[in-house]
Amino acid sequence: MKFGIVINEGPYQHQSSDTAYHFTKAALAAGHTIVRVFYYHDGVNNGNNLATPPQDDRDIVKRWSALSKEHNLDLVVCVAAAQRRGIVDADQAKRSGKHAENLADGFRISGLGQLIETGIEADRLMVFGD
Amino acid sequence: MLHTVNKSPFQKNSFDTSLRLSRKGSDILLIEDAVYAALKDSAIAKTVKQAVTTHSIYVLEPDLMARGLQPARLIKGIQIVGYEGFVELAVKNDKVQSWL
Amino acid sequence: MGAIKKFMYINRTAPYGSIYSLEGLEVALIGAAFDQDVSMAFVDDGVFQLKKGQDTSKSGMKNFSLAYSALGDYDITKLYVEKESLQARGLTVEDLMPLTYEDQDDDYQEKPSIRVVDSEQLADIIAEQDVLLNY
Numbered sequence: 609m610k611f612g613i614v615i616n617e618g619p620y621q622h623q624s625s626d627t628a629y630h631f632t633k634a635a636l637a638a639g640h641t642i643v644r645v646f647y648y649h650d651g652v653n654n655g656n657n658l659a660t661p662p663q664d665d666r667d668i669v670k671r672w673s674a675l676s677k678e679h680n681l682d683l684v685v686c687v688a689a690a691q692r693r694g695i696v697d698a699d700q701a702k703r704s705g706k707h708a709e710n711l712a713d714g715f716r717i718s719g720l721g722q723l724i725e726t727g728i729e730a731d732r733l734m735v736f737g738d
Numbered sequence: 739m740l741h742t743v744n745k746s747p748f749q750k751n752s753f754d755t756s757l758r759l760s761r762k763g764s765d766i767l768l769i770e771d772a773v774y775a776a777l778k779d780s781a782i783a784k785t786v787k788q789a790v791t792t793h794s795i796y797v798l799e800p801d802l803m804a805r806g807l808q809p810a811r812l813i814k815g816i817q818i819v820g821y822e823g824f825v826e827l828a829v830k831n832d833k834v835q836s837w838l
Numbered sequence: 839m840g841a842i843k844k845f846m847y848i849n850r851t852a853p854y855g856s857i858y859s860l861e862g863l864e865v866a867l868i869g870a871a872f873d874q875d876v877s878m879a880f881v882d883d884g885v886f887q888l889k890k891g892q893d894t895s896k897s898g899m900k901n902f903s904l905a906y907s908a909l910g911d912y913d914i915t916k917l918y919v920e921k922e923s924l925q926a927r928g929l930t931v932e933d934l935m936p937l938t939y940e941d942q943d944d945d946y947q948e949k950p951s952i953r954v955v956d957s958e959q960l961a962d963i964i965a966e967q968d969v970l971l972n973y
Contacts, residue, residue: 609829614971616838623770623801624744630800634821640829649861688864724869727969728843732828735836735972736744739965755850755882758922758957761965835848835970 611635612730613645614723616737618653619668620661624736625654629671631734636679643730644682645672646723647715649737652690655683657712669712676714683715684722740831744770744838747782752837757785760835762792765827767819769798773805776812783813790815798824843968844875849884851973853903854894859887860902862973867905870912877916877967878909879960884973885923888934888952903935910939910951917951920960 613632617624632642647654659669676683685695694710697717701709711717727733741760745752753775756766766789768775775786776797789795795816802809802818809818819827828834847866851858866878880888887903894901909917917937924930937951955963964970 611828627744627769630821631824634825635828638822638825640825649857689861720865720868721872723865723971724845724872724874727845727971728872728874732834733969733971734828734834735838735970737836737838737972738744751882752850759881759920759961759964761961764965833965833968833970835964836972838850838972 610641610643610729610731612643612726612733614726614733614735614737615645615647615651615654616649616735618650619659621650622738624738625651625668626666628734628736629668629675631736632675632681642679642681644684644722644726646726647683647685647689648723649686649689650693651737652685652693652695655685655690655712655715656695656710658708658710673713673715681714684718685711685715686723687717687719690717739764740827740834741766742834742836743768743772743775744836746771747775748780753782754785756835756837757789757793760793763794765794765796765831767796767798767824767827768816769801769824773797773801773807776802776816777807778811778813786813786816796823796827842873842875844877844966845869845969845971846964846967847876847878847971847973848964849878849880849887849973850882852883852886853892854897854899858973859884860900862971863887863902863905865971865973866914867908867912870914876914877918877963878914879918879920879964881920881923881960883927885919885927885929885934888917888919888937889929890933890935906935907937909937913939915939915941915949915951916953918960918963919952919954921954921956924954
């Protein structure tokens with residue numbers, strides 16, 4: 609079965625990114641496919657590779673990157689939400705004259721249309737948020 | 739249909755709304771802070787006990803454990819599932835609504 | 839492209855206090871380009887999104903309430919408002935913006951988009967959807 613995952617909240621502030629992560633892992637372990645993970649609202653902060661959590665805590669950003677690498681997951685950050693919150697890839701940093709890029713490995717920035725497409729492609733759309 | 743709820747019923751009305759806007763016989767899964775809805779002897783226990791007779795109510799075990807809630811403290815008839823069970827519920831039902 | 843899916847945006851938050859209602863409206867408008875069967879539900883504090891007379895001139899926020907009247911032009915013509923949520927907040931349909939659409943199948947007659955339904959009816963409508971997004 610094909611799942612789409614939507615995450616509306618940032619890491620550490622709210623449990624939704626953790627719940628989504630464990631759900632995604634369990635779905636993959638059961639042999640299901642993840643069409644896409646879509647990060648929306650403050651959820652785009654899950655793709656900020658400048659995050660440096662203390663060593664005794666989980667590294668939520670790295671954990672998503674690693675899962676993406678292992679299972680070839682499509683991790684998409686909503687462009688409008690990302691721009692408002694300062695999550696930028698190399699290309700956008702260049703175009704908008706920002707001094708840094710901070711999009712984590714495995715993530716890409718795209719439009720809200722990808723959320724609708726996920727809903728169309730997936731058999732089930734799972735929303736995690738606040 | 740699967741309905742998930744993630745808010746404590748003592749803070750927000752998401753659990754109430756999930757009951758009001760779900761058909762009888764639907765599955766409701768309590769996750770994150772919504773696991774507190776499963777407590778017996780709470781101020782809302784009567785509502786939840788009634789809901790157990792009209793809906794199938796599940797609670798996510800890792801979230802119970804994290805909050806120090808033992809199975810013995812739960813309202814009878816509420817079923818405990820792990821993340822594997824969460825996935826199975828999402829597969830078994832043809833659609834999912836998250837009451838946030 | 840497969841079969842058309844039924845998308846419903848369920849709005850449960852009041853405007854301005856948080857971003858969700860604005861985002862919900864935006865995604866509904868963007869999603870309209872995908873030719874799916876789209877409806878919106880307004881439940882709990884979500885009914886306040888449709889309140890008439892919103893004026894943000896002194897709060898400095900963006901007044902996006904005017905954009906709801908564009909929904910009809912995007913073929914989003916089913917706005918379900920839960921009766922119980924209205925009543926619990928002391929509101930009636932008269933308090934809401936008079937949103938309409940032109941019915942292409944009925945000589946472009948102007949018809950109301952807002953449909954007040956009770957919770958049992960709305961539960962049935964929700965159960966008929968394919969994709970549910972929450973704001």
